[in-house]
Amino acid sequence: MHKKNYETFSSDMDFSGYEYFVIGSGIGGLTAATWLAKAGKKVAVFERHYVPGGFTHSFKRKHGFKWDVGVHYVGNMDKNESLLGMFNFITDDKLKWESMGNVYDVVHVGGKKYQFRAGKENFRKQFIAYFPKEEDVINKYISLIEKANKRGAAFFFEKVFEPWLSKSLGWIIRKRYAHYSQKTTWEVLSKLTDNKLLIAVLCGQCGNYGLSPKYSSFGAHAMVIAHFMEGGYYPKGGADKICHNIIEVLNALGSKVFINADVQEIITKNNKVTGIKIDNTVIKSSNVISNVGVDNTFNQLLSKSAKKRCNFNLREVKPASGHMCLYIGLNKSSAELNLPKHNVWYYANENTDELIEKTNLADAPNNFAYISFPSAKDSEWETENPGTSTIQAMSVGLYDWFSAYENQPWMNRDDAYKKMKANFEMTMLNKIYSLFPQLKGHVQVTEVSSPLSTRHFSNYKHGEIYGLAHTPNRFKLPFLRPKTKIKGLKLTGQDITLVGVSGAMLSGVLCATTILKLRSWRVFKKMNKANKTVTV
Template identity: 25%
Template sequence: MGEQLRGTGAGPAEQRYDAVVVGSGVGGLVTAGYLAADGRRVLVLEQHDVAGGNAHVFRRRRRYEFDVGTHYLGDCGPDGLLPSVLSGLGVAGRVRFRPLDNVGGFDRIITPTALVDVPAGWDRYRDRLAAALPAEADAVHRFVDLATAVAGAGRASLLGTPMVELFRRSPQTMRWNRRTLGQALDHCGLSARGRTLLAAQAGNYGAMPDDVGLAEHVTMMDHYLRGAYYPEGGGQALVAAFVEALEAYGGELRTRCEARRILIEKGRATGVELTDGTRVLAPLVVSNADYRSTVLDLCGGEEAFPADLVARTRAATMRDAVVAVYVALDTELPDLPNANIWWHATDDMEGAHAEMLDHYARTGTLDRIPQLAFSFASVKDAGSPAVCPPGHSNFQLMTILPSGEGFWGTGGGPLAGGPYRRRPAYLARKREVTELVLDAAEQVLGPFRDRITHVETATPLTNERYIRASGGTPYGMATWGAGRQRPDVRTEVEGLYVVGQNTRHGSGMAGVAAGGMAAVSHILGRPLLSEVFAGTVLGDPARLPRREAGWDPLRVSRGRARQHAKGLARIG
């Protein structure tokens, strides 16, 4: 626990810690856990009821548990990224990863003229793409050769090889780090159909090929091609393991506790002020909050940062946002693979997306959903008592749609304090989108509407409300100044670091975990990620709590002080 300090006059009491982490997404929890394992007194602040950010779950009807953002994880074999991060904290044995069908295919891509099952391994992936695109086989080989070179350089950089050394080894490969996926597809001579099959999983980062860096795309693919997995018990089980490590090593998680501002004096961070006026003093502050909110709101913009950085941040654009429709059925769906499905209504993904946006711009309406991603929790975590009752199905349908307030018929989103949820225009748009998504899903799965026991739609405004993400996107910034650069974890303010989906380490579970490790490495002055890959363990498993019968990761993720507070949704 932090040191309690007496307040001055009638002001609220102050508290002192070695570090304060604002936000409890996976990036924040990784940072906090390792700082606590190093012996620091760490406080994590979370405005929501539970920790986890986009990795948290919610429950409905005492029968169904839905994952918000954990659909599958890559590189979770014995020497994988997330297992190594968990191992370094001493909690590796507390999270089990269930493999998807890494031989038959963990992703199924469906277009009107093709079906490609994506297996683990670049060579097998190349062979299946070439078989689906026989007239473009040479182009596929050129692209995969380029992709593996860029992905290999990225992996080496992640594990500590200096960029200058990577440029010395292969300057031509490293130049591709500044180019887009679209430029690489053009360079290799791929058709619109070929581009669609190679970029079909664009929903993993929320951008079309011309709007995402090649390095980000191939890093994402390399991550999954090392094997795709799902955490047993869902994303909250992973979050709970990080919370257990934090608390076991002397750290503290406070949920329902919101930061008002980050305190900065003479160019260095000195703590955080909460919305109730309490001041938490610390020489180290890590913001896992939205980057734009961190710079412009929590830190006061020009009060803390150079004017050019503030201007860049104000002008930043965000990645596409996601609409997710959560569905439960009172029956099992037949013949489903243990895989995600990426369905595209045409062989030209980019053209169909542009046509959708053009139709909306001209008419103010949608007439179709051009692409849809399916994630089947009841297949990936089969038999889990929390996912759904035996004989039922639990799955999620996701598509990329505009996030603007105009599209959603609101006068202001949650970050601006706008009361959007009951506005007729918002509800009408939400109903329209839900029906179009279900129509598209039934083209793939067959009719299922008459077996629905629960259906619920989350919009970009839903995500903004719970995660406080600018634009309601889970993918972070699209542009931040020139090109597609993103901020580093270090900031211009001494003692202030940023982690999460907006940093240069990227979005997704692996990206934010790597960003958290990078932040801790800077703070502790040691290459922690390469160390934990080599087997270093900072945490002490003997200090971890025993898990009793009925252990509930959602309860654990509320923090020790609020585990038994009212309002926890239950299963059964």
């Protein structure tokens, strides 16, 4: 049980001592806030929800069951990885991680299972064993992943460049990365092989970036594949340990997080930020960081004239797709039910694009399903919740399926909407039972979320969890960088970099670096010094 370490916003609070204001308490905003706080700045983070953390928070229901909303596993958390050092730094080494074991994902395609094993060479050997005639293809694929990510690292770092450097050296960096980012995953893989089954299995984790092979950028695919290649990890005690440990560090540094603080407007004058408006209360400020997505920032929080100055245009990139999720609580432990630590990716056949593109609500779980077992990944679950376990099962959920009910209140929508959720629950449960028949008779609690649920809590207008779709066009948008053309307004979050916890965290570092400039190296030195004393 987390001790409350945040405050409820009130219009009579005095914010005059704060130097920076962050809108949104997701991991991108919290990372930027912590870096600034460690550089001696006083930061206030505003969260519209009644709990902080964005997609790193968890929620509880009856019988004590708790589920994560966004963090199902994280990669690159080996003791030698920089991402672990970053987490250690922003949580003062309070956040602990557990390995999911040698196998972190199992992909089911057409009735066959394919394991993703931790470690590049284990990954290579396992896939060659599955597809012995494709050894050369698999070796080329891994090499392409590595080359793409070397270019990608420079591409993301370029986002902190000043305009003059971005137009010169930055142009070269972007052009070199375009060789990978401006091709779809299908374009790249189909040139390597005509084996549709191999392509389907290699793209088995495509739900991690929200697009099937014919639509996703190979750059995004390469980043996500490499992120998990050394194995999957899960935070001890659940995903909300991430945000609560970071908030404790912020509090110790004199900064704070405020909930129920729904920012209505970023106020500008003469192309400069002058404040923000919350509940019709104006808080003066010349430094604002938005972590609520570029669509919300430019289309909801800024005036038309301010938006125009930023050359903001999303015509070529749509929001990422939504999803359906079934949350399950069981009346036996993970050990008793033999639940795995690894995730399951189920596909009815090898036609990944068709399964996802042409699905409907009635058949979605029969075509595609992602199944995660958070209680099995967390060694503390059984101690805190003996004799119980949890599952999360997701599938495609298009916003258009539910848009007729978007203006109805949460938890009080029409019976027709409730029936749609009930039908999804039944279909998904049957799919789970077909894969794990031992679970029959042990389901105690269920709850279904739709894209409308995501919209209600995250304020993403189309119920998307991944922000902007990870298409090739996404990587061409010039305004996806921390610094905007409005003085005093910075951006952070997964839209600026890439999907997921690590992508959003990177955006927070880039945002802080943009603000601190050369002073950011002092923070880097603090981080490196702290990490040298850490034992994992």
